[in-house]
């Protein structure tokens with residue numbers, strides 16, 4: 134057992150953990166961050182393969198989101214560019230220009246005039262929607278209430294999926310999807326060097342402020358014990374003591390570490406999953422094709438290196454092909470890989486001739502929680518029912534998911550601890 138008693142122990146070295154660590158470290162309290170992986174960063178990691186930077190699948194940061202503001206508040210540089218919207222839709226054997234720019238919207242043959250107007254109207258309505266008023270609707274119910282044309286509805290479903298990775302309009306809450314649609318309409322940024330650039334800066338700042346980072350340490354048990362200290366048991370039998378704990382793992386992992394004390398919440402939540410094919414090419418066979426989305430098939434293709442520096446080579450190209458999963462779907466890895474490759478064959482025929490590197494990750498957790506109606510009941514506080522044990526991470530906000538939730542909850546957990554230390558009452562989410 135370590136003799137030192139830490140003020141705060143943070144479990145998990147992803148975005149949520151590092152944001153919390155950086156805010157706490159500003160207040161001169163002792164912080165230890167424990168990460169089970171060999172490398173820190175969690176799902177915001179980027180791998181350098183042959184001088185090309187692969188995020189864990191396609192990653193884009195909302196330009197108008199809270200995450201960007203919080204990262205900038207911590208002094209994190211977010212270099213990169215906004216991808217252009219001119220892409221295409223793929224529908225069975227057909228491919229056509231996406232009606233995302235005014236010109237394409239006027240010229241598209243996919244909408245009649247009535248549908249064109251309805252499409253514009255709904256985009257304007259999304260921007261103005263008070264999402265607190267749609268909390269009791271699924272995204273599908275909301276779409277059925279607001280849009281007459283099935284055709285227009287299909288396009289908004291694709292945009293919702295693009296913004297959130299959720300491929301289940303009949304289950305997801307309209308509140309969260311519309312919040313993210315608003316964000317995506319404010320534009321996104323692909324980051325130079327991949328998302329690792331954020332993690333590296335957060336890590337270096339945390340270390341410089343005195344945070345102790347312990348890698349390759351798996352927390353297997355968290356015990357709130359009698360003398361008011363938490364004991365965190367690691368898989369190497371080491372024990373870490375702390376006054377407060379912030380847990381940024383999945384809800385199921387949290388439940389396991391607490392020996393089933395958190396069952397009610399974790400049984401409720403299921404992850405948003407998908408598969409990625411990350412590809413580096415020496416050139417694009419078709420240089421004009423930078424974005425393509427399946428209209429009825431849950432598929433995505435985007436070239437990221439056109440808008441972010443993702444290669445040490447002069448002309449290396451990095452692109453991502455992604456398949457969204459429905460929560461009830463049975464996934465067969467080989468079949469999914471084939472599906473992703475076939476989609477790329479279609480958009481960029483002959484890509485294999487220029488292949489530098491590629492990898493298929495057939496089962497990724499994109500978000501730890503499919504956002505559903507009523508989630509706010511289980512997520513009203515960032516402190517759990519165990520005193521001084523706080524949660525953060527992409528599943529812990531009832532209104533947001535993805536990095537927006539991870540980053541904002543990391544900050545909130547740190548603030549809540551600082552309030553508690555000042556003797557103030559806790560606040561809700």
Ligand SMILES: Cc1cc2nc3c(=O)[nH]c(=O)nc-3n(C[C@H](O)[C@H](O)[C@H](O)COP(=O)(O)OP(=O)(O)OC[C@H]3O[C@@H](n4cnc5c(N)ncnc54)[C@H](O)[C@@H]3O)c2cc1C
Nearest residue numbers: 145147148149169175176190192193352526527535536539
């Ligand atoms: C394919 C894909 C695409 C995505 N695209 C986007 C996007 O475009 N925009 C966006 O905003 N977000 C996107 N995301 C989501 C974003 O990456 C995540 O929301 C965010 O990185 C989650 O951060 P986190 O800190 O909550 O969790 P994580 O990054 O998962 O961090 C948790 C950490 O805890 C560690 N850990 C777990 N259990 C233990 C334990 N027992 N002991 C010690 N350590 C432990 C894990 O190893 C991990 O490092 C995407 C994710 C994926 C997978």
